[in-house]
Amino acid sequence: MVVTMVQLNDYLMKLAAELPGRFDYARKLRGRFVLDELTERVDEYLEGGKTGTVLLLGLRGTGKTTLLGQLYFHTLSKTPEVIYIPVDELSLLGFSLYEVVGRYVELFRPEMPVILLDEVHYDKKWDLTLKVLHDRMEYLIIATGSSALRLRESPDLARRAKHIEVKPLTFLEYLHLRGERVERTGLDALFEFDEGSLRKALRAGLRYGECGRYLRLGSLPLALELPEREAYEVIFTLVERIVYRDLKEVRSFDASTLDSAMRLLFVLANPKGERFSYERLSKTLGVSKGTVMELVRAFVRSNLLIEIPPAGSMAKKVRKSPKLKFLSPSMRASILHKFERVDEAALLEDAVAFYLHSAGRLEYEPGKGGADFLLIRNGKRYVIEVGLGKDDRSQVRRSMKRLKAEKGIVIGKEFEVGDDILMMPWWGFLALV
Numbered sequence: 001m002v003v004t005m006v007q008l009n010d011y012l013m014k015l016a017a018e019l020p021g022r023f024d025y026a027r028k029l030r031g032r033f034v035l036d037e038l039t040e041r042v043d044e045y046l047e048g049g050k051t052g053t054v055l056l057l058g059l060r061g062t063g064k065t066t067l068l069g070q071l072y073f074h075t076l077s078k079t080p081e082v083i084y085i086p087v088d089e090l091s092l093l094g095f096s097l098y099e100v101v102g103r104y105v106e107l108f109r110p111e112m113p114v115i116l117l118d119e120v121h122y123d124k125k126w127d128l129t130l131k132v133l134h135d136r137m138e139y140l141i142i143a144t145g146s147s148a149l150r151l152r153e154s155p156d157l158a159r160r161a162k163h164i165e166v167k168p169l170t171f172l173e174y175l176h177l178r179g180e181r182v183e184r185t186g187l188d189a190l191f192e193f194d195e196g197s198l199r200k201a202l203r204a205g206l207r208y209g210e211c212g213r214y215l216r217l218g219s220l221p222l223a224l225e226l227p228e229r230e231a232y233e234v235i236f237t238l239v240e241r242i243v244y245r246d247l248k249e250v251r252s253f254d255a256s257t258l259d260s261a262m263r264l265l266f267v268l269a270n271p272k273g274e275r276f277s278y279e280r281l282s283k284t285l286g287v288s289k290g291t292v293m294e295l296v297r298a299f300v301r302s303n304l305l306i307e308i309p310p311a312g313s314m315a316k317k318v319r320k321s322p323k324l325k326f327l328s329p330s331m332r333a334s335i336l337h338k339f340e341r342v343d344e345a346a347l348l349e350d351a352v353a354f355y356l357h358s359a360g361r362l363e364y365e366p367g368k369g370g371a372d373f374l375l376i377r378n379g380k381r382y383v384i385e386v387g388l389g390k391d392d393r394s395q396v397r398r399s400m401k402r403l404k405a406e407k408g409i410v411i412g413k414e415f416e417v418g419d420d421i422l423m424m425p426w427w428g429f430l431a432l433v
Contacts, residue, residue, distance in 0.1 A: 008095060008103050012083075016108070019072060019084055026069030030177050032221070034164060035067060038142065039074050042114060045140040046078055049112070053134045053157075055120075056144045058166030059303050059328060060238045060246070063221040064144040067166070068116045071142060081110035088122045097123040101133060117143035121249060131157045147303035148249035165303075168219035168328040168354065171430035175208055177224055185432045187359055190409065190424065191377060195417045202415060202428030211427040215347040219328040219354075235334035239265065242304055250298040260287045261295045268305070268324055269335035271346040277321045296324065303327050306353050311363040311374045311403060323364045325353035345388050348426055352386050352411060355433060371399035381405035386426075387412050393421050 034056075044050050056064050068084055075082040083104055090100055101115060115133075120126045120143040131154065133139060144166075172182040183204070189197035205211060210218070217223045220238075223231035243262050247253055253261065263285055267273040273281075278296075282289040299305040306327055310320040326332040329347040336342045349372065356362055360377030364370065373384040383405045385396045390412025400408045400420070408421040416423040 008100065009107055011093065011095070012100070012104055012107055015085070016083060020076075023069035023072055023084070026066050027073060029066060029070070030179065031070050032063055032067060032166070032169075032177070033173055034166060035070055037164070038067065038071055041142075042071060042075050042140065043078075045114065046075075046112060051134075051137045051140055053130055053161040054140075054142045055130075055161045055163050056142065056166050057147050057163060058144075059147055059168065059220075060241055061220040061222050061235065061328075062166045062168060064166050065118055066221065068118055068142065068144060071114075072116060075114045079112065079114070081108070081112055082114040082116065083108070084116040084118065086118045087126070088119045091122040096129075097126060098129045098132070101129070113139050115139050115141045117141065119144060119146075121145045121148075127154045127157045131160060134160045146246045146249055148246055148298075148301055168330070169214075169221060170355070170433045171205075171208075171211065171214050171218070171351075172433055174214050174218040174224075175210065177221060178210075180208065187355065187432055190422070190429070190432060191359075191380070191382065191407075193407070193417050193422050198415075198417070198422075198424065198428065201431045202425060205425070205427035205429075205431035208431065211430050212344060214430065215329050215344050215351060216333045216342055217330050219330045219351070223330060229337075231330075232334045232337040235330050236338070239304075239331055239334060242302060246302050247295075247298050250301050251294065253295075253298070257287075257291060257295070260285055260291065261298070264292065264295055265299075265304075266335060266338075269326070269332045269346075271343055274324050296322075299324075304331065306357050306362075308353065308357070308362050308364050308373070310366040311371075312366070316366070320366045326350045327354055329354070348388060348411075349386050351430060352384070355429075356384070365399055365403060369395065369398070371396065371403065374399075374403055374405065380407065383408045385410045385412070388426060389413050391423070393423070396421060 041054060058064055072082055072084050085100060087097055090097060123129065130141065133141060172184055176182050185197050185201040217231045220235060223235055226234060244258055247258060247261060267284060278289050278292050281292045300307045304327060306325045308323040308325065309317050329350040332350055333342045333347055356375055360375045363374045364372060365374060371383045372386045375382045375384060381403060383396050383399045383403055390410050391414045396408035396410050410423045411426050411429045413425055414423040415425055
């Protein structure tokens with residue numbers, strides 16, 4: 001389709017006029033914790049002229065578009081020189097990102113523009129365009145994209161842009177968005193066996209009483225105000241879009257392979273399915289082991305799954321399949337809901353993996369009776385056992401001996417701080433961050 005100059009001008013004028021109405025819903029919502037960092041970056045630019053490019057990457061459903069809407073109003077309160085551009089719309093209309101930004105600057109002649117770009121990966125030359133715009137040192141650009149975006153990003157842009165991962169909600173952020181006043185204790189209290197801070201988090205978890213719903217539906221902002229059944233359907237639609245749209249950002253899978261990817265997620269969502277080896281998954285799905293491994297890599301790169309390698313020698317890491325957890329417990333729940341049985345024990349393990357995978361090197365102990373997790377952090381080794389009703393120290397102590405770990409943590413139902421083993425109720429653990 002050929003688009004004339006007048007049409008592009010009209011589109012930009014109409015877009016600028018419609019933006020307050022388009023984002024009216026965002027005015028009433030609390031911001032995610034990362035919003036403070038982003039508003040500070042905008043203020044730094046407006047007050048000191050520090051140009052730059054910020055990339056917000058994350059799973060579908062983590063609220064990236066709403067963040068841009070809230071940034072739009074924050075910036076608009078200080079300057080009219082802000083524009084939000086939905087790059088998926090540009091692609092549909094036949095405009096390129098480069099020409100639209102250029103025409104915006106020509107048409108509105110801003111002196112210090114703040115340019116907000118949503119779903120930037122819809123433009124085929126997005127990384128080159130952002131690099132060129134960045135190098136002009138004339139703008140502050142904040143762009144969102146899928147987690148797989150990094151895989152198509154040029155090294156030149158990777159060095160220039162600041163990357164911020166927009167992750168699923170923690171329990172406290174979930175409560176914050178629902179209007180609660182929260183106070184973050186932090187994970188350091190867990191690793192330091194800080195009894196006072198842990199008791200405080202434990203009391204908070206009991207007071208809130210929302211932990212079960214958080215595990216089922218609370219890790220994604222879009223489900224906050226929806227009835228439970230409707231929320232499951234909306235989240236499952238997101239899962240389908242990740243499979244049938246976002247995986248293509250990782251590799252050009254054909255339709256048949258994407259169908260296998262969807263079936264693979266159904267297998268992995270079953271608590272027993274994550275223990276399957278690549279060989280067994282291959283046999284179950286009727287596809288090659290190599291295809292299963294590629295699909296798992298694609299899910300990990302798109303941030304749908306967390307890959308946890310086995311503890312032990314390099315030979316064991318190569319020989320044994322990884323343990324796979326869902327980054328968002330709500331996504332596993334939406335799949336399990338199709339079978340009318342949502343297993344909160346499996347969702348709790350997902351939440352623990354989500355909290356801990358960026359706190360150190362996370363592994364698991366293979367074999368029957370092996371530890372759920374081994375976390376290596378700041379030179380210390382922590383064995384971690386997880387279960388809604390766990391109250392037994394014996395299993396974690398045996399794993400500590402086998403894995404030569406200094407500390408053991410049982411996330412279950414009891415609270416007790418010992419010299420080398422900490423018992424932490426699961427609702428108190430969730431209330432740490």
